Every structure is written in structure tokens, then in C-alpha cells.
Amino acid sequence: MRVDAGWLLLGLALVAGLAWWAGRERPSPAETDARRHRAERAAAEIAEDARPVLYRWRDTQGVLHVTDTPPKQGKYERVHLDEDAAIEVRGDR
Numbered sequence: 608m609r610v611d612a613g614w615l616l617l618g619l620a621l622v623a624g625l626a627w628w629a630g631r632e633r634p635s636p637a638e639t640d641a642r643r644h645r646a647e648r649a650a651a652e653i654a655e656d657a658r659p660v661l662y663r664w665r666d667t668q669g670v671l672h673v674t675d676t677p678p679k680q681g682k683y684e685r686v687h688l689d690e691d692a693a694i695e696v697r698g699d700r
Contacts, residue, residue, distance in 0.1 A: 659688040671696060 634642070663673050664683035677683050 661686045661688060 661673050661675060662677040662683045663671065663686050664678050664681060665671055666678075666681075672678070673686070
């Protein structure tokens with residue numbers, strides 16, 4: 608019986624893959640929990656960055672600005688769009 612070389616290589620690759628899978632080290636429950644915690648924290652950070660936000664700031668003359676980009680210099684406040692129905696404007700900020 609003659610075996611084609613391609614089938615032989617495919618069979619050897621399959622056996623090698625199964626041997627690797629069976630012999631690999633499995634993570635401990637502590638490692639699994641740590642990995643899950645890191646993934647949840649990363650997902651929360653991504654979700655926070657994806658929230659729509661406006662920037663509230665005053666220029667050197669004291670004029671209030673609300674823009675979708677922060678000023679190049681100076682203090683500003685981030686206002687998340689889904690927190691309140693309106694932006695509160697107070698003279699002391």
C-alpha cells in the first residue's frame with residue numbers, strides 16, 4: 608500500500624498538535640482569575656474612553672467654552688453627555 612507524502616505530513620502534524628495540546632501546562636485558578644480581572648479592567652477602560660464627552664473651559668477673558676476637543680493649554684472639565692440632560696453653567700467655574 609502506497610501512502611501519499613502529503614497525507615503522511617498532515618497526519619504527523621495532527622499527531623504533533625494533539626501531543627502539544629495534551630502536554631501543555633494549564634493555568635492555575637489564581638492565574639485564570641488574574642487574567643479575567645485584567646480583561647474586565649481593560650474592557651471598562653475602553654468603555655470609559657468610548658463614552659461621548661464634551662470639554663468645558665474658560666479662556667483668558669473668562670468666556671465659557673463647551674467644545675468636543677479640549678483646549679491646547681489651561682484647565683478644563685470633562686462633561687459626559689449621558690450624565691445629565693443639560694450642562695450646568697455656573698459663574699464660579
